[in-house]
Amino acid sequence: MTLAYPLTDDRTARPASALTEAFDRHGVRMTFARNTEIYAQDDEADQLYQVVRGVVRTSRLTADGRRQVGDFYYVGDLFGLEPGPDHCFAAEALDDCEVIAVRRSTVRAFAGDAALDRAILEAQRLEMERLQEHVVMLGRKSARERVASFLIAIANRTEDGPANLAMGRQDMADYLGLTIETVSRMLTQLQGDAIVEFPSSRRFEVRKWTALEALAA
């Protein structure tokens, strides 16, 4: 299977690298094809993961089929850390991707590995902050504000040059609590106002940062 949309892997060699070493020391590398499941909703949460290549998304399905995307995890990010005994959200490979999995018991056993400890704490912090931000967005922001906020968040993860949203419109919509049509319309508007530019449907560049930030509320 070939990658439809190659990732900008220029983020690979960041502070993540030191952490990756720590993970490699205690964990095992695994690869997942596009749209395959890394762990399921209600699976036992006994592993912790770091993304080495590709992008991972967490999501949850309600009984009647509605989907809410929890978050997206890029190269270097840690995911799968839920304090509970099992996962509330499933994790799926958005691209073909590679991750390192570490057992929780291993993490506990090697407690004291300073790099690992710090990273996990930091990841936990990030996780909660993003959840809180997500709540505010879904609870109190308009469609335009949500899309603007999302583009800013994605662009900030990218060094510079055109940013790459690795996901399709459906994933964006399910993250933002909107429909694909609404997302598409908002993107068209932002392009019409020359605030962002989309050379292709998944690549974009911010043209007017202050305007975009103003719209994000």
Add this chain to the structure above:
Amino acid sequence: MTLAYPLTDDRTARPASALTEAFDRHGVRMTFARNTEIYAQDDEADQLYQVVRGVVRTSRLTADGRRQVGDFYYVGDLFGLEPGPDHCFAAEALDDCEVIAVRRSTVRAFAGDAALDRAILEAQRLEMERLQEHVVMLGRKSARERVASFLIAIANRTEDGPANLAMGRQDMADYLGLTIETVSRMLTQLQGDAIVEFPSSRRFEVRKWTALEALAA
């Protein structure tokens, strides 16, 4: 100042009591009047709290004045634990209430106090689960579903007999990402269908559990 809506304090003497002892051992008791601030948004997060009496709400204000309520904390609950250096949400007393505050440094120093450790871990788990649940609700549920879910959650915290939502409609609305009018309408509907009963505007009893759970989606 008198309590407008006396709380059902029959929850005080639950598993919380053992934990309260642990908290008392290391912390200090404080009281807050209705609608006063316990800590502010962006305050340094150096303390951890347990509710002893009353109800606490966390909330966040956006630049243009929109408010999102994070959660409500009842007797026995722990709040204020955010992994980051400072708080993203403010905490306010909903009622006149009493809390025990423990410094983070104290928590670390006494690490090993099994009761405390377990309680904090458990609180962290609950916190994250509720955040995730909140995200799903705000992202993918209708107004009726949100209100139904909320009533279920509140009723489940109450032993039995009529449950007490200690907060007003505005607080509910800001938690559910709705307006007070919509909340009011949904409540009227639920009463019309004889699914819940409101003897007073803040006291209610569930009459048809299965129907209510079906509506919560």
Add this chain to the structure above:
DNA sequence: CGGTTAATTGAACGCATTCAACACGAGTGG
């Protein structure tokens, strides 16, 4: 009793959804 705040109800509006049609790109095979 009034006076004040909270909650409910009604009517009109608007934002996002729904349903449907169309456009675009990539891959396939004639």
Add this chain to the structure above:
DNA sequence: CCACTCGTGTTGAATGCGTTCAATTAACCG
């Protein structure tokens, strides 16, 4: 090279859910 298909994204028109604005009722407190 073109026709065809399939998946994905965009656009349009109509509907509807929740909001907004405004008025009324209820609850609490002096």
